[in-house]
Amino acid sequence: xxxxxxxxxxxxKPGESLKISCKASGYSFTNYWIGWVRQMPGKGLxxxxxxxxxxxxxxxxxxxxxxxxISADKSVSTVFLQWGSLRAxxxxxxxxxxxxxxxxxxxxxxxxxxxxxx
Amino acid sequence: xxxxxxSPGTLSLSPGESATLSCRASQSVxxxxxxxxxxxxxxAPRLLIHGAASRATGxxxxxxxxxxxxxxxxxxxxxxxxxxxxxxCQQYGSSPYxxxxxxxxxxx
Numbered sequence: 001x002x003x004x005x006x007x008x009x010x011x012x013k014p015g016e017s018l019k020i021s022c023k024a025s026g027y028s029f030t031n032y033w034i035g036w037v038r039q040m041p042g043k044g045l046x047x048x049x050x051x052x053x054x055x056x057x058x059x060x061x062x063x064x065x066x067x068x069x070i071s072a073d074k075s076v077s078t079v080f081l082q083w084g085s086l087r088a089x090x091x092x093x094x095x096x097x098x099x100x101x102x103x104x105x106x107x108x109x110x111x112x113x114x115x116x117x118x
Numbered sequence: 119x120x121x122x123x124x125s126p127g128t129l130s131l132s133p134g135e136s137a138t139l140s141c142r143a144s145q146s147v148x149x150x151x152x153x154x155x156x157x158x159x160x161x162a163p164r165l166l167i168h169g170a171a172s173r174a175t176g177x178x179x180x181x182x183x184x185x186x187x188x189x190x191x192x193x194x195x196x197x198x199x200x201x202x203x204x205x206x207c208q209q210y211g212s213s214p215y216x217x218x219x220x221x222x223x224x225x226x
Contacts, residue, residue, distance in 0.1 A: 045217040061214035104153050104168035104210050
């Protein structure tokens, strides 16, 4: 069974760094793109970026370019989303999603809630 | 970047009625790579429709999608109580794979 298991909720202070994860199982990790989606409290879905774990080819939405870093570790079948310096406006739920054989996003993680507050 | 505009913002209907949600793109969506999702509070989005008109696995027949180019729609026939949620469209043919702002389907 294809599964994406995301890391647990985080509470951080402004200026701190953070790396959250999305562990894939049940399929060939290196052959499928995985993307990240942000959902701020009470708001809609925003596409952040996507990575191909096979060669780490990464594409970012212009809105998130230089704001976050997406990476992958093939040895543990895991994709990461990281921030170097968090802001209060990064408070949101973050979902990972797999791009399937027909290009649509067919599997989603349950989300990781990130809270940034002083 | 393709901008998706959904309408209406909120739709108030009663169980048993039919709902039609619209998604308009700022430019043509590649190969009708348009998906619809349902999201309930505290849950991840649930894929309903892909390729503009193909139901995802396990999705009831009362959900149907249509459209091509820049105009797409999601129709839900005979609304059930569990259908009241927020619905998003997404184009996945051209990076960034943008979402619409959502339509909230609420009980009248």
